[in-house]
Each structure stands twice: as C-alpha cells, then as structure tokens.
Amino acid sequence: MDTAIDQPHHAVHYVNRVGWLRATVLGANDGIVSTASLMTGIAASGADGQTILLTGIAALVAGAMSMAAGEYVSVSAQSDTERADLAKERHALAAQPDEEWAELRDIYVERGLTSDLAGQVARQLMAADALGAHARDELGISDMATARPVQAALASAASFAAGAAPPVLVAAIVPAQSAIIAIVGLCLLCLALLGYVGARLGGARVIRSISRTLFWGALAMAVTAGAGHLFGAAI
Numbered sequence: 001m002d003t004a005i006d007q008p009h010h011a012v013h014y015v016n017r018v019g020w021l022r023a024t025v026l027g028a029n030d031g032i033v034s035t036a037s038l039m040t041g042i043a044a045s046g047a048d049g050q051t052i053l054l055t056g057i058a059a060l061v062a063g064a065m066s067m068a069a070g071e072y073v074s075v076s077a078q079s080d081t082e083r084a085d086l087a088k089e090r091h092a093l094a095a096q097p098d099e100e101w102a103e104l105r106d107i108y109v110e111r112g113l114t115s116d117l118a119g120q121v122a123r124q125l126m127a128a129d130a131l132g133a134h135a136r137d138e139l140g141i142s143d144m145a146t147a148r149p150v151q152a153a154l155a156s157a158a159s160f161a162a163g164a165a166p167p168v169l170v171a172a173i174v175p176a177q178s179a180i181i182a183i184v185g186l187c188l189l190c191l192a193l194l195g196y197v198g199a200r201l202g203g204a205r206v207i208r209s210i211s212r213t214l215f216w217g218a219l220a221m222a223v224t225a226g227a228g229h230l231f232g233a234a235i
Contacts, residue, residue: 025198027067027156029213031163032194035059036187037220039167040180041228049176056168060161068157075149082141089134100134101126107137166190184221191217 035056042055093100101122108118125133135141167183174182195213199206 024155024159025194027159028163028194029191029217030067031060031063031160032166032187032190033163033217033220034063035164036167036183036217037224039171039183040221041224043176043179043183044225044228045231047176049171049179052176052179053168053171056164056171060164060168063164064157064161067160068153071156072149072153075152079149082139085139086131086135086141089139090131093130093134097126097130100130104133104137163190163194180225184218184225187221188214188218 038059039052039056043052047055089100101119104122104126105115105118108121109115113121122133166186170182170186171179191213192210195210196206198204198213199209
C-alpha cells in the first residue's frame with residue numbers, strides 16, 4: 001500500500017532564503033574582492049610585507065564596519081517606510097472598512113478570482129487579520145521580507161570579515177615578493193567556492209554563478225594591481 005499521499009508535504013522554496021542569502025553573499029564577495037584588491041595594489045607598488053599585512057587588517061576592520069553601518073542605515077530606512085505604510089493602512093481600515101474590503105476584493109479579482117469569490121475571500125481574511133491581509137496583498141509586506149536592521153548589519157559585517165580573512169592570513173604567512181600570486185590565487189579559489197555555495201543555496205546555475213563571481217573578482221584585483229604598480233613606480 002502506497003502511503004506517500006499520507007505524508008505531509010513540506011516544500012522548501014529558495015525565495016525563503018533570499019534575505020539572508022543576499023546579505024551574506026554580498027558581504028563575503030565584497031570582503032574577498034575589496035580586501036584582496038587593496039592588498040594586491042599595495043603589494044604591486046613595492047610595499048614590504050608588514051605594510052601589506054597592515055593594509056589587509058585595516059581593510060577588514062573598516063570594511064566590516066562600513067558594511068554594518070550601511071546595511072543598518074538602509075534597512076532602517078526601509079523599516080521606517082514599512083511602519084509608516086502600516087500606520088496609514090491601519091487608519092484607513094478604521095475609517096473606511098468597506099472601501100478597504102473593496103480594494104482587497106479587486107486585488108483578488110485581478111489575480112483571477114470571480115468577484116463573488118474574491119469578496120468572500122477578502123471578507124474572511126479581514127475578519128481574521130485585516131491589517132495582515134492588506135500588508136501582504138496590497139503593500140507587499142510579509143514576515144519573510146520584513147526589514148530587520150540589526151540582523152542585516154550583523155550578517156553583512158560577519159560575512160565581510162569572513163571573506164576578508166583569507167587574504168589577510170596569506171599576507172601574514174607568505175613573503176612580500178610572493179604576496180600577489182598567493183593572495184590572488186587563494187582569493188580566486190574562495191570566489192569560486194562562494195559562487196558555488198551561493199548557486200546551490202539559491203537554486204541558480206552553478207557554472208554561471210562561479211563564472212561571474214570569478215570574472216568580476218579577477219577584474220577588480222587586476223585593475224587595482226595595475227594602478228598600484230603604475231603609481232608605485234611613479235612615486
């Protein structure tokens with residue numbers, strides 16, 4: 001006897017991960033690329049090993065704090081906007097409940113329901129949680145996409161630091177004359193790994209994800225190294 005139909009169905013959707021995945025991948029990629037690029041630029045200028053290492057440490061700390069501050073400010077602004085819209089919607093529900101019901105009904109009609117069924121759905125949802133129904137279907141605000149400034153700031157700072165750590169560790173071990181090759185090689189490997197993990201977690205094509213991550217990372221390091229060599233020679 002087949003019991004498969006009796007088992008509960010729990011679908012795991014990639015979109016459920018989009019909030020933290022975006023912040024994590026962005027932070028780690030930025031940590032690897034910006035720190036490695038800065039260090040290769042300094043190394044190409046002819047700097048000694050201590051200078052390269054101190055540059056990497058400064059880039060790690062400054063970058064992590066910058067990511068945290070930037071995420072907190074931007075996500076806080078989003079959160080403020082969401083709260084303002086919810087307050088406006090709450091007032092509208094109290095002052096004009098019939099108009100708000102009609103507005104929700106029309107949304108469901110546009111999505112394919114008949115007018116009668118859409119009206120019933122809207123009435124039942126509003127009876128259960130009027131503000132939640134309008135927040136989700138009219139404003140596009142849901143628990144999954146709700147702005148969380150502190151969480152975003154911590155995730156971005158931690159992921160940036162994790163991405164910036166490999167080139168800093170390399171600079172602490174490898175002699176200055178071999179720094180560029182070692183930093184670039186390790187960071188390209190880290191970028192490939194990041195592209196692979198991001199693709200697997202997000203349901204994207206692995207080869208495409210790795211290719212674009214490697215391309216832009218390599219380009220950034222090459223341009224910065226070229227600038228460091230040019231201006232280092234000039235100075």
